Amino acid sequence: MPTVELRFSALPEHVRTARLVAAAVARRAGVDEAVLDEVRLAVGEACLRAVGLHQHNGLSGPVRVVLTEEEKKFSIEVGDDAPTAPGHVPAARSTAETHPDPDGDGNASGPGGDDADVDDEMGLAVISGLVDDVEVTASESGGTIRMSWPAATAAPGS
Template identity: 40%
Template structure:
């Protein structure tokens, strides 16, 4: 099982590199072209949101991206922005609590549309979780996809 951890400065110039790396790692994990494209798009959206939050709050701390290719291919994007009033509570149901899949009916769609990035991610990723930690931890977007490897790999 491979574990990859990237950090990058909150500058849109690094987005292309992140997209290339996540696509390469997903291909290496054995995912098909459609899944690789979905992962690339979802990761780019989560990272673009993180960059925007860092720039809006003048945060220079690097954004973190972690990938793993066990039974599921996972991507975790962590920003270091402050808690989001209202939005954070809607998604986290309290600081530090991980939200169940955003496809659940317990979060009304009109509340989710308050943040367009989450709407786009919801459309791209079936297994999407969002967690809010302390003010220093920011927001963590966790996404995963099934890995269907041939037997013996």
């Protein structure tokens, strides 16, 4: 059963709130203080990815964040509604939306080119580097990034 569930409009300005709530719930769950920055960063990347997917696909539904406090584990799921062919992880945003034209040649990524899949893979790589236990799933009805961290058996102050 979720400890906290957030739903927010797919706008980048709401990602900060999701990061703050995730860090607060993680602290309450007993996640080590030294790991809280990683929780914030990973949630931020996952939420930005979901926001990008919604905007790129013209979706109006909310981004979903479910935070679950278990006995020895704290989990976060970030869900989107972006349809995906089975076995393919969708690109979240186009390079033109996320990268200015650095060298003025009309190519948003600079020399050599880039595409939305590369940008999306970077975000997923950041998450994978921050979280030992991460799972990314995608389907025709949307995708989910599940992340978890070890937590104390009894949260401080409970």
